[in-house]
Amino acid sequence: MLRSCAASRKISPEEIWQQPQQDVDEDSADEEAPHECDNIKRWIFPDGPGAQPYSSTDLSKEERSAIIVGPTTSGKSELLRALHKIYSTDRIPESLVVGHGNTSTTATVTEYPLSVCCVSCKTVRNRDLKWEAGPPNESEVLKTFKGGRKDSRDYYLDKYMAKPVYGKHKFQVNFLDCPGDRDSKGRDEDHMADIAVRLARKGKLAAVIFVIGKGMPYDLSFQGSFLYFWDWLKNYHNHFIIVHTKWSMLEPGAEAERAAREREFSEVFGFTDVDTVKQVFIDSKWEDEDPKERDCMAFNQQKKALAINSMNALITEIALASNIDCAMLPFRKTRRMHEVDRQLIAGAEAALDAAQATLDTTDRDLAVLNKEMREISRRVAEGESHTAPLMCRLEAIDVDTDVEIARKEAWIFLWGWRCLRVETRVPISNVVTTDGTFRISWTDWDHKVFSVQVTCSTGLVPTFYMGSLVVYGASRHVHAAEIEQIKAELEPIRAKMKEDQEDLRHKQDAEKYAKEVLEGLNKLIEENTLVSRVASMQELRLDQLGAVHEWYKAAVGKQLSSSDLREYIQLLGSLPVRPATSSFAG
Incomplete structure (x- = not known):
């Protein structure tokens, strides 16, 4: 069974709010004492049987980062709003607009730093919350509660409201709100790389929080996203947390539905280490009840108390998790990157086949050319050996001496x-x-x-x-007669030698051109071999990802040139690739 960090049954107001009466409030003798949760030792796993408090020495004050991912409209922004309501005294950033329908509100990875600590819930009187007169319908609701029938909920609500109480041991969590799967405002593939780039900048990661709303299926989009991170962080599965939002334990059959949800997760993914995945059930919209409903305030406070417990469990999991060094993490290429890679590999293989065929043909032509050059050189050498003594004699006698x-x-x-x-x-x-x-x-x-x-x-x-x-x-x-005889003998030999030498120069020019062709082919083969090898890689280093991701985005739908490929190779750095070579590459 997965670890669940929410209450397992409907909790009465007395069970949620009632706290030990240790001191007496100066305003009233029936006020309760502040709840003793001002120390980190109060942090425990609520659902663990026999769970023991954790000492403050067990938890580090080191800054942590947690990424929040999940389908569009799963409640990621709602969860962050709830965390801000509890930990930031209702100071909610304007960027945290809650999405409606199928439209996503988060188009890019957005960072929300929060100073967090242990939090629990205590009860206070209505007047302690300084309620001001609101709209007439709200005032009428309050009057009805005060003057109506005194059942347990109405009477208790008339006296007490839920209020969070904070511990002193604080640390910062940087929540990275990520666009949803099948995001309506951005490309899913870009989001994965954006997340990795942001993690590379942060350097540390404590938790991967997957958010899924009540009633949302574990469809292919969710499975693809979850499995991507699961495979990417294969050595850190104990850092995964599933947060089920829009979940109220006050509804009938909530406990059975929660258990069914846990079983469904196990059946869909079937991991052997499924117990390492923590699950938190939370209603992050406890203040969204219709104020015209008679029981809205009671449900509001009960949901708020349950949400505080669930958020404390979530923060506890983040606090207990050791930081992952992101500098040591490779980045698994996304589906879109693999699509570009397939085009690169196909183009590289086609270029390699064509280059290799041309290389073989040029090799054969160069072999024939070299054979012909050797024969011509032999004839020229023979002619020179025959004409050398004649030329020497001619030079000696054909003078004015x-x-x-x-x-x-x-x-x-x-x-x-x-x-x-x-x-x-x-x-x-x-x-x-x-x-x-x-x-x-x-x-x-x-x-x-x-x-x-x-x-x-x-x-x-x-x-x-x-x-x-x-x-x-x-x-x-x-020596005129001898000179004429020598010249007559030299003339045909020298004419043939001149013809051979001219032919040899043409052959040498052809050889030079063939070698240039071979050099270009070898370079082309080396580049395309490197492109094919790099494109076949499943992972990249995070420190390379920023520039490489921009290259991939620019490469989508583009006819890649050789300069684009060289830029890609330079971005990735040199790899030990053995290029194809020719015996005449020189």
């Missing part, structure tokens, strides 16, 4: 003169004469293009060797 082409010597017996003449088949570029043993006089120099003639005389000096005449021609003229 003088080369000796003829030499003629002059001999004589003792003295006299001689005439030396040399004819060539190549143009003469230079003529040099050399003396023999003694200095000789060279005269009658006659130099033409292809011939030279000189006269030398010994004078009176006797000698045998007079000297020599040396004729030079340009190297390219001397």
Whole structure:
């Protein structure tokens, strides 16, 4: 059986309000003493058999946060209004407008900090509440009670009213009012992420309060929301509280109906650790009775007393719960996020298939290209090895350097003169004469293009060797035939080499382009592999959620670009992903 924190039967006014008479009020001897609940030790579980009071040392004054979730119109705002009525002396924020019909009043996560403590109920006289004269119909009702028949309810109401009494041990609870499931003013998926973002900012969480109104079914919307949090906080099920609103234990058959409600919860969810879920039954609208009804004030005060007990039980559960460190919590992706993820995965897989096919084709083309380049390079190398010695010889002889082409010597017996003449088949570029043993006089120099003639005389000096005449021609003229032969031999080889080299340059350009294509494909494969992997993740870190949530909201219904994907990847941080690579990626 689930733990229930509400009264199990209809309670009479005497049982609810009567307190020990310890002191005497100075105004009247029949006034009751203040209820002794000004210490945290009064906090107990009302429904626990043999429950013992908790010492103030067992409870921390650390600030706590509690999220309030549930279907639209389940009574979340009503519950917060009731808490403000009790703990904030009726100072209710304007934002806490109670919804009607199927229209939600909470469109975003709203935080309501409250200073809370142990609270119980004591009885006071009517005059202690300083009732002022209200509308005539209300005054008539009061007069009727005072002058009417003296049954227990009317007589007791004539003397006593319900009043909360507070303990001294206080701490702050930040109630996060969340939009309802199937919210009429916002997207449910956004609310889940908004809740997680707010929890990440708060850093601590003490309780998850699910609110469901009386008569509301545990439908698929409620089940989806509850199971989402149940799976998300799978290690903290003892922090879950179900608050049943719009519930009055004064109605006939309330006890049996409450028990049936608890059984229904167990049957719908069937958790093995169902006993960890606390349940509180509360009527948070005790002041909404019709003032024209004769019994309205009596029911009002009885409901208020029961509501105070239930709210004290709720605050007790929050006080006893240890804070969950939200920084350690991952965020489970919502259904809408998974829908975007499915689109991302489908797009990434399609891109991966196309990229991989292109990668394989480019790999094959590049392999053929490399084979052709190797063959061309081999032919070019052979041509260079054949032409290298020819080019070396050509460079040596196809120059203007003088080369000796003829030499003629002059001999004589003792003295006299001689005439030396040399004819060539190549143009003469230079003529040099050399003396023999003694200095000789060279005269009658006659130099033409292809011939030279000189006269030398010994004078009176006797000698045998007079000297020599040396004729030079340009190297390219001397070796003209050889040069022509070498050039004729080089011409076809060099033409073929030039063709091969041009072809090789084209192949090299094609190789460069293919490698750029491979680099782009590998990068595309790496990015889409990362996108697919990240989109397949079920959880995100809370510290990443803020920016990522905004990205998901912007991604809904949008054609995602590569820059959007890169932004998404940067938001999530780098992950160890091994990309597909090509053997020619270089």
